[in-house]
Amino acid sequence: MRPTNLDEVVGQQDLVGPGKIIRRMVQAKRLRSMILYGPPGIGKTSIASAIAGSTKYHLRILNAATDTKKDLQIVAEEGRMSGTVILLLDEIHRLDKTKQDFLLPHLESGRIILIGATTENPYINISPAIRSRTQIFALHPLSPDDIISALHRALTDKEKGLGQYPVVISDDTLGVLAHGAHGDLRTALNTLELAVLSTTPDPQDKQIHITDQVIVDSGARPPIAGDKNGDAHYDTISAFQKSIRGSDTDAALHYLAVLIASGDLPSIMRRLLVIAYEDVGLANMPAAARTVAAVQAADRLGLPEGRIPLANAVIELCLSPKSNSGMAAIDAALADVHAGKGQHIPDTLKDAHYQGAKDLGHGTDYKYPHAYPGDWVAQQYLPDDIKTAQYYTPKRNGKFETALAEQYARLRQAGPHGH
Template sequence: MQQPLAYRMRPTKIEEIVGQQDLVGPGKIIDRMVKAKMLSSMILYGPPGTGKTSIASAIAGSTKYAFRILNAATDSKKDLQVVAEEAKMSGTVVLLLDEIHRLDKSKQDFLLPLLEKGSIILIGATTENPYISINPAIRSRTQIFEVHPLSPEDIAKAIDRALSDSKNGLGEYDVDLKDEARDFLSKATNGDLRTALNALELAVKSTSPDTNGKIAITLSVIEECLQRKALTSDKNGDAHYDVISALQKSIRGSDADAALHYAARLIESGDLISLMRRLLVIAYEDIGMANPAACARAVSAVDAARQLGLPEARIPIANAIIELALSPKSNSAMSAIDGALSDVRSGNYGDVPIHLKDAHYKGAAKLGRGVEYKYPHDYPNDWVQQQYLPDKIKSAQYYVPKENGKIEQRFKEQYEKLRQVSRK
């Protein structure tokens, strides 16, 4: 049985990897490891279809080490022992261990000494946050790298490569992939290359050629094979981003009905991921300090939607959209951090005041570090006047409170009161 296209197009060397150039690009950490043949065990975490297996396969191919794939949940300790024996016989083995967050204690205890020796280069793959879901004993013996959803440009590049590759791809077929179909396929999969390639293969192999032997892949064919609908007919390919933009601007403008409409477009297209991510951005960018509880409830709604999946996910999402749209608005927190970042990036900052510097190490007191620091909890109301900003920018003000909600009004009163006392 022939393997799926995404499997056949898996890279065999680092240079063939699509995306994740912050890790595998020339001069980047994994590229350096491969070139120096100084591999260390690592954990790759991120959404499905973003290249975790591809990176492991390419590392093995570039270094000519044996490559094995196991699943921490379904493969047994005996399967790990087979890989360990192979490593003894032939030298280093690169082991991709999928779902590493589900590794039980028995398998973990077996692996740890092998990782210490370096006979097995473990590449753990997971969609979970490893700092929460993976045992510290494994974490301490690995480097942790986050992989991100691929950009539409990355996916389009991989699509073109698959269509031109006659050995492993679809190059033997005379395919006419329409521009709007290619654009939709590269964007609608939300950075999941596996889904894009497998939908492409289904489209090509299930579409009858015309009398000239050409297989025309139209937008409607890709919609059917992806089971997602294009949001609108858009020759420039911007419809997806236009709808997301309209969603945020509708909530910012307090129009709940318009926001629900644009959310419905995203839901109907199957793009729950973009919708959830955008709602989190909106909550903290546009509502922020005016109603922090609404931000927290938006996070809870997104968590619920993620666990429920469609179609039920639409319910917590709708709750969040209505509350965010009708909530008081404030972008003061975003403006504050952007102002602080602007100063730092332009070099407009000074040395940390000496009384705030770390005083825990031996000899710090001799250097005057932390000596004059006043511990606020030793004073009435747990507050005492002292300088916190560097001398160069000691009067800087980044946070400019708004009065669009009762909560930020209270924050404003407290903030201005403290600044006034400090100035005196």
């Protein structure tokens, strides 16, 4: 079911849809080397295949970790003979320096159009020499609707898919499969194929009936809360956060258990980090730090063992004092920025580390706080049009933020605009 042109690519329409960058490059015949990164099974190889099919260039697929420099030399020779060849290099973050040095001149000449595929952040894990010669595109997990569309296509395609089999499967059951794949189309297609090939046709109507249970037995994650359209998954995550925010420990543990049973560890970890900083925040900053440690431990352990640090974090967050003042403060500051306020930084704060800065009046009247008693001196930091703005409204639900609130009040009172 690998696509042969861009119209067959499932999802990623922000890159391959009409008028979007990859489609424009193909249509203009101005292909550039690129790096595609994102989770497994979301279309990195498919996009490379579609680009090759749309441009009629030869596509060669190698793995940066397991294939040798000799394999790269063969591709380079093919590029020299035919003019251009597209090389999909999987796990490009594992490309060693010898192979990289061999590739670079061929990328410069245009004989090889490199499409690197990686699950790792290329800004961290790929060398600057490769990065500077490539466009970097982030791919996203596919939506359940995207996956259902691809499954329908596989079920009706008699040449490349499962269209030659008399399969009977409801849209609800396809929804179970799509939501259980968590954005990974490869997993969904593999599960569907196993379900079809391992199910005996009904002796009466000679058709292959695929039920929810067959899909689950074939490896799909079971639906949570009995909801086949996936709404329950997002409802559970919402109830999970609201239970912690409302300090109901037992309810929060219940929804955590539902999410663990669904196997969706990434959603649990991400939501716990949000809760720690959004809902507990400055009322108990050590709890936020411990939540980060618990999430990292769960990530390393995986499930089922990861449930233990997750449970510890949930219990502490539930029983902790709550404060959303940090989120409210940055949202208030953002509102002013989006409204165009505060664009003129005071001259005293501007960079003065270059010749001529003083002639412009930059930094000349700046008072260095460490030169004053208590390492503090009253001076204006905000731009003139918002110089009296107050974004932070402290809460006093915990000892830590109560101390912050008192210090904040003292500094505002003693500051240049204090009363």
